[in-house]
Amino acid sequence: AQSVAQPEDQVNVAEGNPLTVKCTYSVSGNPYLFWYVQYPNRGLQFLLKYITGDNLVKGSYGFEAEFNKSQTSFHLKKPSALVSDSALYFCAVRGPGGYQKVTFGTGTKLQVIP
Amino acid sequence: EPEVTQTPSHQVTQMGQEVILRCVPISNHLYFYWYRQILGQKVEFLVSFYNNEISEKSEIFDDQFSVERPDGSNFTLKIRSTKLEDSAMYFCASSKAGGPRETQYFGPGTRLLVL
Numbered sequence: 001a002q003s004v005a006q007p008e009d010q011v012n013v014a015e016g017n018p019l020t021v022k023c024t025y026s027v028s029g030n031p032y033l034f035w036y037v038q039y040p041n042r043g044l045q046f047l048l049k050y051i052t053g054d055n056l057v058k059g060s061y062g063f064e065a066e067f068n069k070s071q072t073s074f075h076l077k078k079p080s081a082l083v084s085d086s087a088l089y090f091c092a093v094r095g096p097g098g099y100q101k102v103t104f105g106t107g108t109k110l111q112v113i114p
Numbered sequence: 115e116p117e118v119t120q121t122p123s124h125q126v127t128q129m130g131q132e133v134i135l136r137c138v139p140i141s142n143h144l145y146f147y148w149y150r151q152i153l154g155q156k157v158e159f160l161v162s163f164y165n166n167e168i169s170e171k172s173e174i175f176d177d178q179f180s181v182e183r184p185d186g187s188n189f190t191l192k193i194r195s196t197k198l199e200d201s202a203m204y205f206c207a208s209s210k211a212g213g214p215r216e217t218q219y220f221g222p223g224t225r226l227l228v229l
Contacts, residue, residue, distance in 0.1 A: 032215055036220070042223075043205060043220045043221050043223050044157070044207075044220035045220070046219060046220075051215045090156075090157065094214040095214060100145065100159075100162035100169055100170040100212055101147075101159035101162065101170060101172065102149075102159065104156050104157040105156065106155075106156045
């Protein structure tokens, strides 16, 4: 079975400061990892994914994520937070098998304080 | 940029009634999905659909649920006899292919309230 853990329900960061949203995963075999963002009353928007190769993945809106196999982590980062980054962030995983489903974490609410 | 669209955005129904949620996936995508998010909880997979067949479903997707691609553009989720616990946000998603590397793109969701 595959699973994702997001240990923080909420992360608060001052505007202009770097942000990190944490994610760890569990899957058999090589993982395929995703970050999605959900703004209020909106759907899930794809930010970035890790498939293979470089452990640092760059995505939309200046976000990046670092894959760490030994720590089974895929933390989302941004060098300088904007107030408009305030939203709910979901980490997700798919395993290497033929399963279609994406398994999501519980989400982390990011609050960027002006 | 092409998007997944869903209608209606909100639906209120009485317990025991049938509801049909509609989705228009991205036009060149071949795999379609439904997920749901009960308020305050995480997004849960319901079903995936390819080549006019269900390819995978979760334990949530019981006999009360069905999916259909009635024409070349729409993808629907039907709940035959709604229960209070079916109240949730329902997300449709689509992807070009079905492998684990593929990104699933999500629609804005339909908020279903069962009274």
